[in-house]
Amino acid sequence: MADLVYRQLLSTLKKQIVAGDYPNLKLPDERSLSEQYQVSRSTVKRALSILADQGIVFKKRGSGTFINPLYLKNDSVFHYNNGSNLGVTDSFQMNGRKPGISLLNFEVIRPQAELKRDLFLKNDDFVYEIKRLRLFDDEPFMIETGYIPIKIVPELSRKIVSGSIFNYLQNEKNQTVTKSYLTVSAEPSTAEDQEKLHLKANEPVGVMAGVFFLDDGTPFEYSRMRLHYKYMKYNTFVTLDD
Amino acid sequence: MADLVYRQLLSTLKKQIVAGDYPNLKLPDERSLSEQYQVSRSTVKRALSILADQGIVFKKRGSGTFINPLYLKNDSVFHYNNGSNLGVTDSFQMNGRKPGISLLNFEVIRPQAELKRDLFLKNDDFVYEIKRLRLFDDEPFMIETGYIPIKIVPELSRKIVSGSIFNYLQNEKNQTVTKSYLTVSAEPSTAEDQEKLHLKANEPVGVMAGVFFLDDGTPFEYSRMRLHYKYMKYNTFVTLDD
DNA sequence: CAGTGGTCTAGACCACACC
DNA sequence: GTGTGGTCTAGACCACTGT
Numbered sequence: 001m002a003d004l005v006y007r008q009l010l011s012t013l014k015k016q017i018v019a020g021d022y023p024n025l026k027l028p029d030e031r032s033l034s035e036q037y038q039v040s041r042s043t044v045k046r047a048l049s050i051l052a053d054q055g056i057v058f059k060k061r062g063s064g065t066f067i068n069p070l071y072l073k074n075d076s077v078f079h080y081n082n083g084s085n086l087g088v089t090d091s092f093q094m095n096g097r098k099p100g101i102s103l104l105n106f107e108v109i110r111p112q113a114e115l116k117r118d119l120f121l122k123n124d125d126f127v128y129e130i131k132r133l134r135l136f137d138d139e140p141f142m143i144e145t146g147y148i149p150i151k152i153v154p155e156l157s158r159k160i161v162s163g164s165i166f167n168y169l170q171n172e173k174n175q176t177v178t179k180s181y182l183t184v185s186a187e188p189s190t191a192e193d194q195e196k197l198h199l200k201a202n203e204p205v206g207v208m209a210g211v212f213f214l215d216d217g218t219p220f221e222y223s224r225m226r227l228h229y230k231y232m233k234y235n236t237f238v239t240l241d242d
Numbered sequence: 243m244a245d246l247v248y249r250q251l252l253s254t255l256k257k258q259i260v261a262g263d264y265p266n267l268k269l270p271d272e273r274s275l276s277e278q279y280q281v282s283r284s285t286v287k288r289a290l291s292i293l294a295d296q297g298i299v300f301k302k303r304g305s306g307t308f309i310n311p312l313y314l315k316n317d318s319v320f321h322y323n324n325g326s327n328l329g330v331t332d333s334f335q336m337n338g339r340k341p342g343i344s345l346l347n348f349e350v351i352r353p354q355a356e357l358k359r360d361l362f363l364k365n366d367d368f369v370y371e372i373k374r375l376r377l378f379d380d381e382p383f384m385i386e387t388g389y390i391p392i393k394i395v396p397e398l399s400r401k402i403v404s405g406s407i408f409n410y411l412q413n414e415k416n417q418t419v420t421k422s423y424l425t426v427s428a429e430p431s432t433a434e435d436q437e438k439l440h441l442k443a444n445e446p447v448g449v450m451a452g453v454f455f456l457d458d459g460t461p462f463e464y465s466r467m468r469l470h471y472k473y474m475k476y477n478t479f480v481t482l483d484d
Numbered sequence: 485c486a487g488t489g490g491t492c493t494a495g496a497c498c499a500c501a502c503c
Numbered sequence: 504g505t506g507t508g509g510t511c512t513a514g515a516c517c518a519c520t521g522t
Contacts, residue, residue, distance in 0.1 A: 005511070029488055040512045045489085055423060058459030061489045062520035066459055069362045070423070120311045177482075181297060181312070184476040186428035186448040204446030204471070206428040217300030217308055229446070234426040236478060240419075247492070271507055282493045287508080303508045304501035 005039055009047040012037075017056065017067055027057065027065040055237040097136040103162045104143075105131035108150060118211055119149055119219045126150050130161050133196055140197050141231040147222045152214075165221075175214050177221075182210035184234050187226075197228045206232030247281055251289040254279075259298065259309055269299065269307040297479040339378040345404050346385075347373035350392060360453055361391055361461045368392050372403050375438055382439050383473040388465045394456075407463075417456050419463075424452035426476050429468075439470045448474030 016022065027033070030048065034041040048065055051057045059065045111119070111127045119127065127147045134142040146165075148156070153169070160168050169175045185207045189199045197205070209224040258264065269275070272290065276283040290307055293299045301307045353361070353369045361369070369389045376384040388407075390398070395411070402410050411417045427449045431441045439447070451466040 004509090031488080040514095042513085043511060046510090048489090055421065058421075058455075059489065060458050060520085061518070062487080064488060064520095068459060070360065070453065070461065118312065179297065179300075179479070179481050181479050182477070184426050184478070185474050186446050186471040188444050188446060188471075202430050202444045204428050204430060211312065213300070215300075216302050217310060219312065229428040229430075232427050234476070234478075235424070236426070237421070237423050239421050246490090273507085282495095284494085285492060288491090290508090301508065302501085303499070304506080306501095306507060 006043050006046040006050075009033075009037055009039060009043065010050055013047060013051065014056070017051075017071070020072075022067060025067040025069060027067065029064060053239065055239075097139075100135040100138065101162055101164075102133040102135065102140075103130075103158060104133055105129065106158050106161055111147065115147055115222055118222050119147065121149060128156055128161075130165075132161070141228045143193065143196055143226045145224045148220065152218065152220060169214075169220075177212045178215055179213040179217075180210060181213075182208050184208050184232075186229070193226055197226075199228060204229050206234075208232070208234070248285050248288040248292075251275075251279055251281060251285065252292055255289060255293065256298070259313070262314075264309060267309040267311060269309065271306060295481065297481075339381075342377040342380065343404055343406075344375040344377065344382075345372075345400060346375055347371065348400050348403055353389065357389055357464055360464050361389065363391060370398055370403075372407075374403070383470045385435065385438055385468045386465060387467075388463050390463045394460065394462060411456075411462075419454045420457055421455040421459075422452060423455075424450050426450050426474075428471070435468055439468075441470060446471050448476075450474070450476070 013027070027048075028036070030041050030044045033044045037044075048057065048059065052059050052065075055068055056071050057065050057067055107129055108126050109129050111121060111125070115121075115127065116125070121127070127149050130146045130148065132144050132146075133140050134144055148165070150156070153173075156165075166177050169177065186204050187207050189197070189201075189203055189205050193199055193205050194201060194203075199205070206227040206229050207225065208227065210222070211219050212221045212223065214220045255269070269290075270278070272283050272286045275286045279286075290299065290301065294301050294307075297310055298313050299307050299309055349371055350368050351371050353363060353367070357363075357369065358367070363369070369391050372388045372390065374386050374388075375382050376386055390407070392398070395415075398407075408419050411419065428446050429449055431439070431443070431445055431447050435441055435447050436443060436445075441447070448469040448471050449467065450469070452464070453461050454463045454465065456462045
């Protein structure tokens with residue numbers, strides 16, 4: 001993966017930017033970079049486009065490519081989830097704390113109409129319903145309810161779902177979850193939220209719900225996550241282009 | 243803008259997909275499309291990549307390009323904010339309801355250290371502090387506090403900030419806000435939230451806070467938005483690639 | 485006008501899926 | 504092996520910025 005030319009250039013440039021090799025916040029022009037690294041201009045453009053998508057640089061036609069000053073001030077803003085690697089467990093900030101999973105429920109059910117539609121299921125497809133409490137160092141932070149079609153992983157067991165399902169998929173079946181469609185919102189906490197997440201009556205939960213896809217586009221899981229509000233920080237860098 | 247070749251192809255394909263012209267959910271291969279529309283394969287790839295980024299299709303090396311079934315079932319999931327056009331006002335769902343603005347406060351202040359850093363300000367730069375209540379049809383849904391460096395728009399007035407600042411920029415100064423870095427979270431409502439947004443004591447607010455950038459990368463505004471929780475639905479389609 | 489990023493092309497070769 | 508998407512190149516021409 002990392003031996004691709006544009007990946008190499010990308011990582012080289014990123015390192016240089018972080019190291020402060022461009023004190024005037026301006027990168028060399030594309031033709032110079034092409035010459036310097038002995039790659040085509042198209043490849044340079046590809047690397048620079050990714051940097052721009054990630055909000056690390058801004059490209060300005062006619063004048064050049066500039067480093068986003070906010071990206072350097074790294075201790076503050078700018079650690080987005082939008083372009084990183086996940087594992088759901090990992091995409092929340094766990095500053096050195098051990099993630100844990102407590103299995104609350106595990107069974108097979110017949111999906112409701114809406115769920116059937118979202119997971120693109122046929123009439124007689126069944127799904128696992130997996131309800132888990134997730135923790136950091138014994139501190140619960142999220143109640144997660146997931147629905148997975150049995151036909152995709154018919155061998156699921158209590159043991160497997162007590163760990164990371166995404167890791168299981170990756171290691172045992174060589175399938176990766178790389179896309180997701182999520183809705184982020186907020187709600188007052190229910191009695192169950194308050195009990196399981198140690199919330200006061202007036203404290204809310206953050207809700208993230210949606211579908212995770214396998215590489216080939218198969219909808220793999222519908223998941224509804226209710227988070228202790230202090231743990232929900234969803235960061236996005238958005239480019240609006242139309 | 244729309245006369246670009248890849249844009250044309252993009253919009254043609256999108257229309258065909260929505261119209262159901264590909265009942266087996268598979269697009270023609272890239273070389274055929276290239277031939278059919280008399281454009282280079284690179285241009286085809288460009289259009290298809292955008293469709294993939296938007297979650298409309300999945301590309302599978304070795305087998306083809308497939309339409310995301312969830313994208314067709316349009317009445318349900320899948321109206322994301324992540325790849326659309328904004329105006330902040332518009333990016334929240336306003337089903338035919340008129341957006342309104344009530345100006346709560348408008349003054350010039352000396353920015354705190356953190357704000358100075360986020361907006362990339364020098365020592366003696368001042369900022370406008372603009373606090374506004376936003377409504378749909380007289381129903382308040384958001385308290386918004388924005389900070390804008392006076393050096394960027396020294397002519398700002400109560401009249402201007404009582405309307406859409408982004409529209410003002412676009413129409414009067416030909417500058418566009420196309421990038422933003424936002425953090426989405428949830429909080430218990432304060433007394434002020436409850437009063438202004440008509441919330442009960444146990445009902446929370448959604449919080450969206452972050453920086454909006456001009457086209458050339460200038461940080462233009464730091465904004466903190468506290469939303470009635472029923473109005474916060476932030477949709478994202480995320481691709482994780484490393 | 486010179487410098488810089490944006491678009492587009494034509495074609496070579498690679499990597500993976502499926503038969 | 505054939506088909507399909509992925510990477511990479513070399514080069515032409517356009518559009519915008521700034522002097």
